[in-house]
Amino acid sequence: MGLVSFFRRKSPWLLHFDTGGCNGCSIEVVATIIPRHDIERFGMQVRGSPRHADILVVTGPITKQAKDRIIRIYEQMPEPKMVVAVGSCPASGCVFYDCYNVVGPLDKFIPVNAYVPGCPPKPEAIIFALVKALEKV
């Protein structure tokens, strides 16, 4: 392992974007930063700007309007980048699979490194997926 990827694994910053989910997953993503789960143990932080982010955390099925946004945000992120899809929504569309405004799943538009199944998954599962994704760096 090179020095650069060693450091990259030590402090990845997250960016969270909701592409139309019910909020269930979004609050579980936020719940990963609270004292009980505390992802800072792994050096991770949730940040507000795509330009600072290493990992994009996507929740929700992809709606027509959010599709362009998510692609743009993905393009704005610096290389190397990773995408983690949280919940059944970005993986398959969940209950919204046949809604007229949903164009998902996410991997039709951007490459996805890890999926977390569940509706919503527990914060532990989300952390597990993030750590697993980092192992691939």
Added chain:
Amino acid sequence: MTFVVPFGPQHPALKEPEYFRFEVKGEEIIDLNVRLGYIHRGIERALQERSYLHNIYLAERICGICNVAHTTAYCQTIEQLANIEVPDRARFIRTILCELERIHSHLLWAGVAAHEIGFNTLFMFFWRDRELVLDLKEMISGNRQISASNTLGGVRRDVKPEYVPTMLRVLNKLEKETKYYIDVCTSDRTILARCMGVGVLTKEDAIKLCIVGPTTRASGVDVDIRRDDPYAAYDEISFKVIIEREGDVLAKVIVRLREILESIRIIRQALKALPRGPLRTKVAPKIEPNEALGRIEAPRGELLYYAISNGTDKPERIRVRPPTYANIPSFKPMFVGGTIAEIPIVMASIDPCFACTDRVTLVDSHTGKARVVSFDELRGRRK
């Protein structure tokens, strides 16, 4: 000269993507426009295409934070359509779940509000205690957020007698903590400086714009569906409707925190009075032509469901009016005249939940390119 500050869709104040366009003059906000619809999914249409039983799971996922409120309102409306009586025990369990959800939602909101004013320590405290409520929800329903415990004709899971001592213990702890938070919020200088007199919604405006829920109760308007049009077991339980007069952000904080105390009292009473009996009654899959309207007090305000049946196992039409939709007009009186620095906290103060609201698209008339969805496209994905 005015300057336009765009805000969103991926923005720091909310976890959900929405676009706001503020027109400012120096520091002062003089106008704003809201553009919603980033997470419009087309749920009302989908509700028409599924059976009544399937729809429970869809209604639940309109909003993950107030999912019990959505299913309670949905089930209640469909039960009215089909003329079903819900067993007493189920009514009490619904009340308990609704109130647990109110506590979790208010704590969540209080945490977000603390985060908006840069008080991250308090955010961590609120969210730490929220985990306790989620543990209770998990104990009763098997899931932290989406509980899936309401069903047509009753509930699917019981509050077992062995749960009661744990619940009472956690509620005692929560009560103590909440009282402490009320103390903190009414005395801490940082909070007072950021919240007092900011984002005021006057009583007249609140009545004129038909604002609902804690947002309007913080402006001194005395409405609460739990008392005005009792559902579940609220008619057999005594509780106070919390009202504050000032209408600023601080009042909105205090109303919500005091509502948590009230919810704790409601749950204690419901646990004590929990009647014995069956959990659910049978519901036939097909429902005769009829129409019904159900409303409940969700954590954010009045949630309204309207349904028409047509004799088959699918509804003819279901309309959902979530509370945030009713509260969006309040942005204008609260923002105009304020400063840019107030934007996040004032926006958070109505506890907006766009997952609920975005089944409707509003397009900004100044900048918005209204996307025209053709009729074929609307029907398209059904094949």
